[in-house]
Amino acid sequence: MIKIKTKTGLAALLWTSTALVGTAQADAGTKPLTLRGALALFPTFAQHDARSPMAIMPIYDVTRMPGDWKYKRDEWDRTAVSPPLGALDSVINTPRPVVAGFGFTDNGAARQAFVDVKTRAGAFLMRGVGTYKWGGSYDDGDGDRVRAGYGRDTEQIILGYLPDADTALKAIVIRDEIRDDKQAATTVEAPNSALQSGTDSLKTTRYIGKLLFDKTLEGALEAVHAETTVVFADRRNNNFTFQDGRQPGQRQEADVDRRKVEGRVHGDTRLGDIPFRLGVRGLYDSHDADRATGISLETFSAVQYPDVTRLEAEVFAESALDLGMARLDLGLRWQHAITGIGRADEPVSWLNPTGTSVVSTTTPRALYRQYAGTDDTDTSLHAISAVATMSRSWLDKALDTHLSLGRIARLPENQELYFARNHAQARMRAVGNPGLDPEVHYRVEAGASYESAGWLDFGRKAPLMDAASYRLSGSVSHDHVDNFISRDRAGDQTLIWRNMDARFTSLTLSAEWNPTRTLSAGVYGRATWAENLDEDRGLYGIAPAEAVFLVDYHDRLGVHGTWNAGLKVRAVAGPTDPDDDLNTGTALDPEDIDAFAVLDVYGGVQVHDRVGVRLGISNVLDTEYAELDPHYVTDTPNPGPINAPGRAFFLWTVVNF
Amino acid sequence: MFRPDRRSFLALSLAGAAATGGGLAPLWPSRAAAGSPVTISGMPSAPSVTLAHAVESGALNGLVDAVDFTIWKTPDQMRAGAISGAMDIFATPSYACANLHNRGVPVRMLNIMTWGLLYVVTTDDTIDSPEDLAGRSLVLAFKDDAPDLIFRLVASNAGLDPRGDIDVTYAGTPMEVVQLLLAGKTDIAVVPEPAATAAILRGRRAGRTVRRAVDLTAELGRQTGRPARIAQAGLGVQEDLVQHRPEVVQAFHDACVRGGQWANNNPASAGRLGQDYLGVKAPIIEKSIPHFRVDVTPSREARADIEFYLNSLMRLNPDIVAGRLPGDGYYWPA
Numbered sequence: 001m002i003k004i005k006t007k008t009g010l011a012a013l014l015w016t017s018t019a020l021v022g023t024a025q026a027d028a029g030t031k032p033l034t035l036r037g038a039l040a041l042f043p044t045f046a047q048h049d050a051r052s053p054m055a056i057m058p059i060y061d062v063t064r065m066p067g068d069w070k071y072k073r074d075e076w077d078r079t080a081v082s083p084p085l086g087a088l089d090s091v092i093n094t095p096r097p098v099v100a101g102f103g104f105t106d107n108g109a110a111r112q113a114f115v116d117v118k119t120r121a122g123a124f125l126m127r128g129v130g131t132y133k134w135g136g137s138y139d140d141g142d143g144d145r146v147r148a149g150y151g152r153d154t155e156q157i158i159l160g161y162l163p164d165a166d167t168a169l170k171a172i173v174i175r176d177e178i179r180d181d182k183q184a185a186t187t188v189e190a191p192n193s194a195l196q197s198g199t200d201s202l203k204t205t206r207y208i209g210k211l212l213f214d215k216t217l218e219g220a221l222e223a224v225h226a227e228t229t230v231v232f233a234d235r236r237n238n239n240f241t242f243q244d245g246r247q248p249g250q251r252q253e254a255d256v257d258r259r260k261v262e263g264r265v266h267g268d269t270r271l272g273d274i275p276f277r278l279g280v281r282g283l284y285d286s287h288d289a290d291r292a293t294g295i296s297l298e299t300f301s302a303v304q305y306p307d308v309t310r311l312e313a314e315v316f317a318e319s320a321l322d323l324g325m326a327r328l329d330l331g332l333r334w335q336h337a338i339t340g341i342g343r344a345d346e347p348v349s350w351l352n353p354t355g356t357s358v359v360s361t362t363t364p365r366a367l368y369r370q371y372a373g374t375d376d377t378d379t380s381l382h383a384i385s386a387v388a389t390m391s392r393s394w395l396d397k398a399l400d401t402h403l404s405l406g407r408i409a410r411l412p413e414n415q416e417l418y419f420a421r422n423h424a425q426a427r428m429r430a431v432g433n434p435g436l437d438p439e440v441h442y443r444v445e446a447g448a449s450y451e452s453a454g455w456l457d458f459g460r461k462a463p464l465m466d467a468a469s470y471r472l473s474g475s476v477s478h479d480h481v482d483n484f485i486s487r488d489r490a491g492d493q494t495l496i497w498r499n500m501d502a503r504f505t506s507l508t509l510s511a512e513w514n515p516t517r518t519l520s521a522g523v524y525g526r527a528t529w530a531e532n533l534d535e536d537r538g539l540y541g542i543a544p545a546e547a548v549f550l551v552d553y554h555d556r557l558g559v560h561g562t563w564n565a566g567l568k569v570r571a572v573a574g575p576t577d578p579d580d581d582l583n584t585g586t587a588l589d590p591e592d593i594d595a596f597a598v599l600d601v602y603g604g605v606q607v608h609d610r611v612g613v614r615l616g617i618s619n620v621l622d623t624e625y626a627e628l629d630p631h632y633v634t635d636t637p638n639p640g641p642i643n644a645p646g647r648a649f650f651l652w653t654v655v656n657f
Numbered sequence: 658m659f660r661p662d663r664r665s666f667l668a669l670s671l672a673g674a675a676a677t678g679g680g681l682a683p684l685w686p687s688r689a690a691a692g693s694p695v696t697i698s699g700m701p702s703a704p705s706v707t708l709a710h711a712v713e714s715g716a717l718n719g720l721v722d723a724v725d726f727t728i729w730k731t732p733d734q735m736r737a738g739a740i741s742g743a744m745d746i747f748a749t750p751s752y753a754c755a756n757l758h759n760r761g762v763p764v765r766m767l768n769i770m771t772w773g774l775l776y777v778v779t780t781d782d783t784i785d786s787p788e789d790l791a792g793r794s795l796v797l798a799f800k801d802d803a804p805d806l807i808f809r810l811v812a813s814n815a816g817l818d819p820r821g822d823i824d825v826t827y828a829g830t831p832m833e834v835v836q837l838l839l840a841g842k843t844d845i846a847v848v849p850e851p852a853a854t855a856a857i858l859r860g861r862r863a864g865r866t867v868r869r870a871v872d873l874t875a876e877l878g879r880q881t882g883r884p885a886r887i888a889q890a891g892l893g894v895q896e897d898l899v900q901h902r903p904e905v906v907q908a909f910h911d912a913c914v915r916g917g918q919w920a921n922n923n924p925a926s927a928g929r930l931g932q933d934y935l936g937v938k939a940p941i942i943e944k945s946i947p948h949f950r951v952d953v954t955p956s957r958e959a960r961a962d963i964e965f966y967l968n969s970l971m972r973l974n975p976d977i978v979a980g981r982l983p984g985d986g987y988y989w990p991a
Contacts, residue, residue: 090925095940123864164864456933463709463933464726517713556926557714559918609925 033320033327035268035275041318041331042387045410045441048486049541049588053204053235054632056176059154060114060131062088062614062652066103067110067135068152070632071184072618072644073543074570081524081548084459086564087556087604088654091612096656105618107648108138108148125160137182140643141624147188150181166216174208180242183633186590186640188243198636199237199252207232223268225279231260235289248295248355254304256289266316276319283312287414288343291421294355300348302421306364307342308414326392333385337411339434340378341418344368350424364420371496372433379417383409383438398452404445412436416485416497426492427582433497440482447475458512459520459554469514479504486532486539489586500534522550531577532585538577540588543629544595546572565603572596575628589628590641596625598644606654614652622647694723695898695905698738699934700748701728702831703851703942703949704771704890706931707916708748713930716912720905728934731830732802739764739893746909747893750803751956751963752970752978754893758987759979763896766956767989768910769963770917773874773887774949775807776853778838779845780860784870787815794824795845796838798831803889806977808847810969811873814880839863847873851937851945858941874950881969886950888962899989910955910991917953920946955991 054068054076063082069075074082085092092099099116114131133152137145154176161169180202182188187198209230216223238253240246266279289305292298316333344365349358369375387406393399419432454469456462461469484502487495505528512522527545531538552566574595579585602616626641633639695717699705705728712726729735729744732753738744739754740762754766783789790812797804805827812819819825826843828834831852838846838856848856853869860867878885892913899906920927928943935942956963970977 090923090929094925095944120861122866162862162864165862167864460933464728466723556930557710557919559915560922562923562926609923 032270032273033275033322035277035318035320036329037318041329041389042333042385043406043408043441043443045408045439047413047416048484048539049629049631050413050415051631051633053176053178053181053201053206054152056154056174056206056208059129059156060101060112060116062092062101062103062654065105065110065618065648065650066112066652067105067108067133068150069108069110069645070148071146071627071630071642073627073629074548076632081522081550081568083550083566083568083600083602084520084552084554084564085604086459086552086554086566086602086614087562087606088612088614088652090562090609091606091654091656094609094656099654099656101652101654103650103652105648105650107645108135110135123161123163125158125162127158128156130155138645138648141619141622141646142643143646144643146643146645147182147185151179153177168212168214170210170212172208172210172212174206176204176206176208178204182242184630184640184642186642187633187636188239198633199239199254200242202236202238202241204235205233221267221269222275224265225267226265227263229260229262231258231262233258247353249293249351249353251297251355252291252293252301253297254289254291254302256305257286258288258305259286260284274319274321277317279316279318281312281314281316283310283314285310285312285414290343294351299351299358300346301350301423302348303343303346303364304419304421305414306344306346306418306420308339308418309342310337310339310414312337312411323390326390329387329389329391331385331387335381335383335385335409335411337381338379339381339414339417344377348420348422350422359424360422362422364418367420367422367429367431368434371431371490371494372435372498374433374435377418377434379434381411381438383411383440385409395450399448399450401448402446404443406441406443406445408441408443409438410441410485411438412485412497419497426490426494430495431490431497436485436497437483437499439484439499441479442482443477443479445475445477447473449473455514458522459514459552461514461517471512472510474507474509476508477504477506484532487586487588489582493582495586500532502539503529503531503533505529518554520550520552520554522548524548524550527573532579535585537585538575538579540579540586541629542575543627544573544575544593546570561605561607561609563603563605566601568600568602570598570600572625572627578628588639590626590630590639592641593626593628596623598623598625610656612652612654614654616650618648618650619644619646693721694725695721695745695902695909696725696727696738696743697909698727698729698735698744698747700735700890701730701935702849703774703931703935703945704951705748705935706920706927706942706946707770707913707951707953708892709930709934710916710919710927711909711912714912714915716908717905720902720908732799739895742895742897745895745898746906748890749893750890751888752806752967753802755963755967755978755983755987757893758983759981764893765896765899765989766963766983766987767892767894767906768913768956769888769891769954769959770913770951771890772950772952772962773872773877773885773889774850774853775804775847775873775889776850776869776948777808777845777847777871777873778853778856778867779870780838780865780867781844781870782868784845784868787811787817787871787876789870790845791817791822793845794826794843795847796826796828796834796843797847798828798834800827804831804847804849806970806973807873807877807887807889809973811871811876811880813973814877835859838867839865841865845870850949851931851935851941854945854948855937855941858944869948872948877969881965883965886962888959888966891953891956891959894989896986906989907991910953910989914953917951920951955989957988957991960988 064075074080102113104111112133116129118127131154136149156174159171182200212227214225235256240251261284264281268277287305287308290300291302293301314335318331321328345363349361385408389404391402417432421430423429450472452468452470454462454467455471481502483499486500488498490496508526510524514520525547530542549569554564556562578589580589580591599620600618604614606612626643630642699708809819831848834846834848835852835856837843856867874887875885924943924946928939931942932939967978
């Protein structure tokens with residue numbers, strides 16, 4: 001099976017479906033039931049269409065092109081289908097202590113190097129991973145230059161202490177720094193226009209520390225898990241370091257600081273034969289960001305996150321019932337958040353273009369009053385979630401099915417509650433809503449997967465038999481969402497957040513086939529339909545339907561090494577109901593997005609499982625296209641289409657020792 | 658005194674039938690007709706990775722209608738398959754094939770694939786040589802088969818009485834031995850690869866330091882003044898196949914040679930293939946490959962080593978190889 005990874009939102013639902021199918025298969029049998037864990041049981045809903053820096057994980061992935069490709073969805077989206085690692089698998093996934101690699105592309109001059117070191121001494125283990133990336137502007141399919149560029153360093157250290165089979169203590173530290181991240185021209189050009197105030201990201205630094213403890217016990221309490229996570233995030237964006245011609249009053253520089261401390265503890269017990277987990281989680285979140293303007297950048301034009309303090313508490317319980325041929329998983333969760341802000345009344349002023357006089361002054365509270373109708377900036381939010389999933393294997397475990405019903409709530413994020421960006425022109429303002437209610441998904445999801453007797457994995461037929469080798473899977477989900485938290489436009493076109501009702505329906509299908517032990521093929525499709533029920537129109541930020549076709553030929557039996565080669569065709573439909581018109585909606589979807597199909601080819605070879613090379617051509621036919629969902633642009637209320645790269649040759653070299 | 662166990666009884670009974678019937682081959686219709694399927698059976702240990710490679714690479718494509726590849730679970734199962742003719746080509750300890758051959762079962766030794774893969778693994782820091790085992794308890798699998806015989810050979814050469822000076826407990830399979838070691842039921846075990854590597858790696862995860870204390874192959878070489886090589890196991894082949902389908906035998910042997918080179922050159926890839934066929938985690942097989950001395954050698958070329966090994970075993974008990982060294986008919990005339 002091609003591993004489909006996920007990030008957020010609806011994609012998480014689809015991934016959950018896949019995970020459930022896989023887990024059901026793994027759990028089937030006569031062993032005592034084990035719990036799936038809250039992450040598998042509860043779909044993780046994130047803020048819809050949230051814009052944020054590129055994801056940190058995975059730190060390196062040589063099935064993708066070297067570097068970060070923000071405007072090519074199948075490069076950054078972890079739910080996207082990738083070709084298999086092929087020949088490089090045995091070089092990268094090795095017990096050897098060091099794996100290192102370097103890659104580059106000709107288009108965009110992206111380069112990436114990584115090193116992955118692991119060692120063990122007695123009960124202690126250590127792993128360190130570092131990756132270093134650089135990139136520049138690239139040519140789209142028509143040969144036009146697309147503004148881009150960045151430098152990025154990411155390091156991860158994992159320390160582990162495993163004194164016995166029942167005890168594990170791990171510490172993880174991650175540092176991620178993105179420098180000089182230039183945004184596409186559609187958001188930053190035309191410097192004399194007040195509408196084009198899009199910023200480049202000068203520096204984003206994220207530190208994440210995690211401490212995890214697991215202990216298996218004998219007695220009524222069978223296991224305990226405890227973890228704590230600390231996140232420090234700092235970001236500085238501006239619109240003048242890499243952009244010429246800004247007058248002082250048009251200069252904008254944003255500083256974002258976020259500190260989060262989260263703790264989670266759960267314990268497992270068994271009531272008779274029934275496993276039961278009870279846990280608690282707590283969160284402290286401090287989020288502050290302002291935007292300065294003027295000659296000396298001492299005047300605040302906005303307080304985007306007005307010193308937000310957020311405290312969350314959560315209690316969750318999970319259990320599973322063995323129903324003979326089937327199992328029923330049950331989960332219950334209660335969440336409570338208290339939020340408040342410390343800079344509600346801080347004056348924010350918009351200057352004239354030369355920066356010599358104030359045009360207008362307001363405060364975050366005044367903005368909330370104007371656009372959300374509330375003066376009260378403190379919130380106390382509650383949310384209850386429950387989910388039940390029935391799963392069953394059929395046909396001697398060849399067929400796995402599941403059905404899941406749930407009421408899953410999501411608390412509003414800081415941005416949705418408190419974002420307060422002022423601007424002289426209303427359509428450039430963005431104002432949160434402290435009066436938001438939690439959104440509640442009423443959800444039904446069903447899925448099935450069938451594996452023939454000869455199936456082991458994509459590219460691997462089962463041993464000791466010559467039976468047909470294929471896997472079919474599919475899932476469908478439907479969500480009716482009460483109080484869906486959506487961006488919208490106020491009467492003066494200011495971007496606001498509000499609750500509305502919405503409906504999501506998603507479908508995923510896949511078919512994978514190993515016709516021989518050396519040839520494999522797969523076709524993967526997914527589609528999502530989403531509707532704003534209040535306005536009877538489509539929702540912004542919904543990726544159009546797409547299908548991916550993979551073919552991979554692999555020789556794993558060469559005496560001196562192995563090789564593989566393949567192709568990938570990705571076909572994406574045009575959006576059927578984009579939210580791209582300011583007169584009828586939010587215009588958060590870029591206009592002029594059309595259907596497209598892109599052909600990639602690749603090949604890999606390795607020698608003695610020690611040295612490997614993977615090379616390929618992305619977008620062989622130099623197709624000009626733009627994705628509907630360029631997630632990683634610095635937040636702009638007026639996005640435009642950003643063309644993906646045209647033909648790009650890429651090369652990875654990997655070595656272990 | 659030789660006490661026939663179930664395996665020996667089976668072998669003796671069928672060998673007796675062969676002797677009285679003038680050979681077993683005529684009792685069965687020939688399985689070696691041109692194009693007919695061939696059954697190949699590997700042993701449940703790391704060298705079967707080379708067989709899996711040979712099968713997956715299509716070594717017999719065009720020569721036979723189909724290849725039925727299986728893994729036998731116990732030596733008794735292998736003997737039954739060899740005697741009945743159900744296994745055309747089968748992984749076997751060299752002495753076991755010699756025993757069958759000497760008792761009239763129409764089989765030959767095709768090649769030697771592994772030249773020693775037995776190890777003493779322990780959680781005890783004080784064990785570094787066979788002599789250190791005096792007065793100690795240990796566990797091993799496959800009583801009266803290769804692990805037991807080679808261990809007794811090395812212990813005897815070290816001046817120990819393996820039945821008197823050492824308290825030996827037998828388990829069903831090498832992986833059961835590993836489980837006993839990791840569970841603390843014993844602190845010394847004699848296991849072949851990949852079980853030895855599995856004990857070390859799983860020991861790390863369980864917080865127990867398991868050490869490869871004695872390489873029995875190297876130890877036997879040191880004791881006898883010979884290289885660290887025991888002509889321990891390889892492939893046996895039915896005489897019928899040798900006589901009527903020599904091209905099949907030759908092709909499969911050649912494929913095994915390539916498979917051995919492939920495994921030595923590409924241990925990670927071999928680990929992945931081994932995981933599919935043996936059900937042992939790929940990293941364990943990958944790490945075990947340097948320790949199982951794969952060198953696929955035609956039996957005729959290995960004759961001196963085989964005869965040295967069989968002579969050594971006959972000193973323990975001549976019945977192990979049915980009382981005599983096998984003649985020319987035991988060796989594959991490559």
